[in-house]
Amino acid sequence: MHVSRRSFLKCGLTNLCAVAVAAPGVASAENVLLKDAGLAKGIDVGSAVRSRVSQEVAKVVAQECSLVVPENALKPANLSRGPGDYRWSDADRTYEFAKANGLRVHGHALFWHKQPLKWAQQQLDGRGLQYAIETYGDFARAVISRYPNTVSWDVLNEIAGTRSMLRNAHPMSEFGVDLFASLLHNARSIAPRAALVINEDNLESGTSESRAKRKNVLKLLKSLKERGAPLNALGVQGHLNSARLPDPEATLDFFGDVQSLGLDIYLSELDVRDSAFDSDFRRRDDQIAELYWKFLSTTLKSRAVKRVVFWGITDAENWLTNGTSQQKRRPRPALFDRYMGRKPAYYAVREALARAPGR
Numbered sequence: 001m002h003v004s005r006r007s008f009l010k011c012g013l014t015n016l017c018a019v020a021v022a023a024p025g026v027a028s029a030e031n032v033l034l035k036d037a038g039l040a041k042g043i044d045v046g047s048a049v050r051s052r053v054s055q056e057v058a059k060v061v062a063q064e065c066s067l068v069v070p071e072n073a074l075k076p077a078n079l080s081r082g083p084g085d086y087r088w089s090d091a092d093r094t095y096e097f098a099k100a101n102g103l104r105v106h107g108h109a110l111f112w113h114k115q116p117l118k119w120a121q122q123q124l125d126g127r128g129l130q131y132a133i134e135t136y137g138d139f140a141r142a143v144i145s146r147y148p149n150t151v152s153w154d155v156l157n158e159i160a161g162t163r164s165m166l167r168n169a170h171p172m173s174e175f176g177v178d179l180f181a182s183l184l185h186n187a188r189s190i191a192p193r194a195a196l197v198i199n200e201d202n203l204e205s206g207t208s209e210s211r212a213k214r215k216n217v218l219k220l221l222k223s224l225k226e227r228g229a230p231l232n233a234l235g236v237q238g239h240l241n242s243a244r245l246p247d248p249e250a251t252l253d254f255f256g257d258v259q260s261l262g263l264d265i266y267l268s269e270l271d272v273r274d275s276a277f278d279s280d281f282r283r284r285d286d287q288i289a290e291l292y293w294k295f296l297s298t299t300l301k302s303r304a305v306k307r308v309v310f311w312g313i314t315d316a317e318n319w320l321t322n323g324t325s326q327q328k329r330r331p332r333p334a335l336f337d338r339y340m341g342r343k344p345a346y347y348a349v350r351e352a353l354a355r356a357p358g359r
């Protein structure tokens with residue numbers, strides 16, 4: 001299914017249509033790739049990829065992106081099954097793909113409570129902060145040392161809470177910020193040049209939970225800074241949701257606060273959950289494009305945003321379409337459809353990049 005740029009312009013984004021018609025020079029040219037639209041403004045464009053990426057998806061990613069993120073291969077639970085036991089082959093495949101295509105790699109994620117080092121988790125109970133620091137520190141050392149050319153690392157993934165500064169879950173609740181400050185110091189000692197990142201979810205919606213999370217993340221960043229923890233960027237996942245719409249203006253204000261702490265911002269896991277949108281897929285595609293447009297055209301005004309990464313740039317290999325092949329209504333979260341056709345969302349994103357101020 002190939003949707004042309006013209007059909008994106010007809011899709012009801014009235015303001016955009018008006019500007020595109022009145023000032024065609026401002027709109028991005030027909031054949032500009034996403035990565036070039038981004039690089040012209042100092043923004044890297046990327047995608048999460050599977051370790052066994054299909055040839056079709058690999059081609060799209062290599063063409064449109066300047067950066068890739070292993071979707072699952074580097075997660076602690078997948079990489080290590082016991083002390084000193086590492087399974088590198090999946091991650092190796094992604095690094096080889098990246099090298100062969102001149103793509104930079106972002107490492108995701110050295111600590112994530114949802115996919116922890118399972119073997120260590122049992123032993124963490126009752127063993128104290130020092131054991132946690134050493135176990136996760138040793139893991140990070142092994143992973144970073146194996147992939148020294150990684151340009152940036154999610155040292156910490158989803159640690160902030162909604163009701164409190166840190167998530168009320170193990171091991172955040174026991175060890176608090178000290179554990180995370182230590183893990184950042186440890187990462188810096190092994191990766192002196194890589195950007196160190198905290199990656200967080202649910203920061204962009206208009207819900208009270210998201211509002212609370214934005215406040216808690218700011219508190220967390222300040223508290224890490226007070227401990228002298230090295231940190232370069234905040235990852236803002238950006239899993240946009242048709243049922244809990246984003247609040248781009250509030251997100252932009254939040255970006256201003258993050259920037260004033262001296263941090264860059266990476267939009268790190270963009271996609272759209274489309275369940276509340278139209279069942280007709282053409283109308284739905286337009287609504288999805290409009291959502292990307294509204295979010296990105298506002299948030300890219302912040303010059304702190306240095307990356308726009310999709311959590312799977314195609315519907316073909318995407319966590320939101322996993323296991324949905326038998327459904328009547330398949331989700332359409334990404335910029336390319338299952339047959340590698342560009343959807344209206346593609347043109348919306350490219351236009352948002354083309355209109356972003358340079359950084």
Ligand code: XIL
Nearest residue numbers: 071072108157158199201237269319
């Ligand atoms: C998801 C992957 O896409 C899935 O394949 C996996 O089963 C679960 O994890 N936030 C994150 C990502 O930080 O690591 C998650 O990725 C999506 C939510």
